[in-house]
Amino acid sequence: MNHPDLPGTSHSDLAPLMTTAPTVPPVASFAALELPAEVLRTLSELGVREPFPIQAATLPNALAGRDVLGRGRTGSGKTLAFGLPLLARTAGRRAEPKQPLALILVPTRELAQQVTEALAPYAEALRLRMATVVGGMSIGRQAAALRHGAEVVVATPGRLHDLIERRACRLGRVGITVLDEADQMCDMGFLPQVTEVLDQVHPDGQRMLFSATLDRDVDHLVRRYLHEPVVHSVDPSAGAVTTMDHHVLVVHGPDRYAVTTEIAARDGRVLLFLDTKHAVDQLTRHLRASGVPAAALHSGKSQPQRTRTLAQFKNGPITVLVATNVAARGLHVDDLDLVVNVDPPTDPKDYVHRAGRTARAGESGSVVTLVLAGQRREMSRLMAEAGIEPTITKVRSGEAELSRITGAKAPSGIPLDGGPAAPRPKNTNAPFRGLGTSKDTSRGAGGKSRKAGEARKLAEARKAARVRRGG
Known part of the structure; x- marks a missing residue:
C-alpha cells in the first residue's frame, strides 16, 4: 500500500491507519464495478477505457461506502477516483434548498472549476x-444556486465559510465529503475552516481524503475524521515519474531574460513559474512585446480573467502561461510537455507540485x-530533498544546447499589442536583480533603474510647477 517514493511517508506513518476490515480488491475495468449504466455509457462516450x-x-x-485515504501525485486520475462513487451514491436523491448532499472541498478556484468540468x-x-462555490465570483449567484437546490457542491473553504455564515448553506445533510489536495489546503492555512466543515457534515457520512503527502496537519485530519479508512498509495511523487526529465540550466545573470524569451518562443505550450505577481506581469509584457503569445496568471487577477486566461492556454491562442504558484496545484493542461522554473522554488514540495503540471496521465x-x-x-540541496537527480547544463541564449533541451528559438520580435518591439536584453556585466523581485530588471539590461526614472520625473514636475508660478 505504501510507496517509498512518496515524500513525507513511511510504513510506520501508515501503520496506525491500516484497517483490519475486509477491503474490496482492485478492478481491471470500469465494467467490473457496480456503476450506474448512465455513468458507464458516459465513460465510453468520452473515450475513458481503463481505470x-x-x-x-x-x-x-x-x-461500497468506505472511508478512503488516497495518495498519489496530481495528474494520476484522482478526480474520477472520488467523483464517480460520490455521484453514483448520490444518484436518485434530491437536495432541499440550501442543503447539499455531497461536498468536494478543494484549495483553489482553478481546481474547483476543473473538478466541476470533469464531473459535469x-x-x-x-x-x-452541481454548484461551484469559490471566491472572486458573485456570492449572490452562488447563494441562489444553493437556494434552488444542488445535490453536489464543489467549494473552496473560504467562500463556503462565508455562505455558511450568511446562512445560505447548511451541511447537516452532506453524506459524502471529499477533501482534494488536502496537503495544500493545510499549507495555505485553511485547516480551521476545513475542520469547521467536517464538524458540520453528517457524522455518520462517508469521508474521502486525497493528498500527495501525509504529514502534520493532514495526518491530524485523517486520524480525527476518517473511520477505518482504506489506504491506497499507488503513484510515485512527481519527481519519481519515469516519463519526466529534470534539467537545471546554469545561466549568466544578465542573459536570463533572453534565455527565458527564447524558451517561451518554442513550438508548443510552456508554463513559466515566477515568485511574484509583479515579476509575472513584467515578464508577460516583455514576451508579448517580443511577439510571444503569453498571458499572466496570479492571485491579483479577477476570477473571470483567470478563467479566460486558462481557457485560452488550454485551447486557444495563448501558448505561454506565466504564473505564480497559484498554478502549481490542480492545473491540468493536455499536451503540456515543458515547465520552467524561471525563479527556482525554495521548497521541495513546491518543486514537486510545479513539476506535476507536466508528464500527466502517463x-x-x-x-x-x-x-x-x-x-x-x-538548488542541489533542494533537488536531493525532493529525490531528484537533474541533468545540469551551462547555457547561453542562442546556443544549440538550449534549443536541444527546451526547443528554444528566437522570437518573431513583432509586438502583439502594438507599440515598439522589446529590445533584446544586452549581455552585460551590470548587476542583475532577478525576475522574481519587485525591482526593475532593466538595470541588468543596460537601462536606468526605476528609482532614477522616478527621481527625474519628480524633478521635472517641480520645475514645471515653478514655471507656472512664475518662479
Whole structure:
C-alpha cells in the first residue's frame, strides 16, 4: 500500500491507519464495478477505457461506502477516483434548498472549476445538480444556486465559510465529503475552516481524503475524521515519474531574460513559474512585446480573467502561461510537455507540485529550472530533498544546447499589442536583480533603474510647477 517514493511517508506513518476490515480488491475495468449504466455509457462516450491505478484501487471501496485515504501525485486520475462513487451514491436523491448532499472541498478556484468540468458529464447523465462555490465570483449567484437546490457542491473553504455564515448553506445533510489536495489546503492555512466543515457534515457520512503527502496537519485530519479508512498509495511523487526529465540550466545573470524569451518562443505550450505577481506581469509584457503569445496568471487577477486566461492556454491562442504558484496545484493542461522554473522554488514540495503540471496521465514532459552560478549549491540541496537527480547544463541564449533541451528559438520580435518591439536584453556585466523581485530588471539590461526614472520625473514636475508660478 505504501510507496517509498512518496515524500513525507513511511510504513510506520501508515501503520496506525491500516484497517483490519475486509477491503474490496482492485478492478481491471470500469465494467467490473457496480456503476450506474448512465455513468458507464458516459465513460465510453468520452473515450475513458481503463481505470488509472488510483481509480482501480479506490473505486471498489469508495462505491461500497468506505472511508478512503488516497495518495498519489496530481495528474494520476484522482478526480474520477472520488467523483464517480460520490455521484453514483448520490444518484436518485434530491437536495432541499440550501442543503447539499455531497461536498468536494478543494484549495483553489482553478481546481474547483476543473473538478466541476470533469464531473459535469456524469452528473448530467445522472440528473444531479452541481454548484461551484469559490471566491472572486458573485456570492449572490452562488447563494441562489444553493437556494434552488444542488445535490453536489464543489467549494473552496473560504467562500463556503462565508455562505455558511450568511446562512445560505447548511451541511447537516452532506453524506459524502471529499477533501482534494488536502496537503495544500493545510499549507495555505485553511485547516480551521476545513475542520469547521467536517464538524458540520453528517457524522455518520462517508469521508474521502486525497493528498500527495501525509504529514502534520493532514495526518491530524485523517486520524480525527476518517473511520477505518482504506489506504491506497499507488503513484510515485512527481519527481519519481519515469516519463519526466529534470534539467537545471546554469545561466549568466544578465542573459536570463533572453534565455527565458527564447524558451517561451518554442513550438508548443510552456508554463513559466515566477515568485511574484509583479515579476509575472513584467515578464508577460516583455514576451508579448517580443511577439510571444503569453498571458499572466496570479492571485491579483479577477476570477473571470483567470478563467479566460486558462481557457485560452488550454485551447486557444495563448501558448505561454506565466504564473505564480497559484498554478502549481490542480492545473491540468493536455499536451503540456515543458515547465520552467524561471525563479527556482525554495521548497521541495513546491518543486514537486510545479513539476506535476507536466508528464500527466502517463505522458512525457520536462522540467527546467534556471539558476545563477551562486544558486547551484542551494538548488542541489533542494533537488536531493525532493529525490531528484537533474541533468545540469551551462547555457547561453542562442546556443544549440538550449534549443536541444527546451526547443528554444528566437522570437518573431513583432509586438502583439502594438507599440515598439522589446529590445533584446544586452549581455552585460551590470548587476542583475532577478525576475522574481519587485525591482526593475532593466538595470541588468543596460537601462536606468526605476528609482532614477522616478527621481527625474519628480524633478521635472517641480520645475514645471515653478514655471507656472512664475518662479
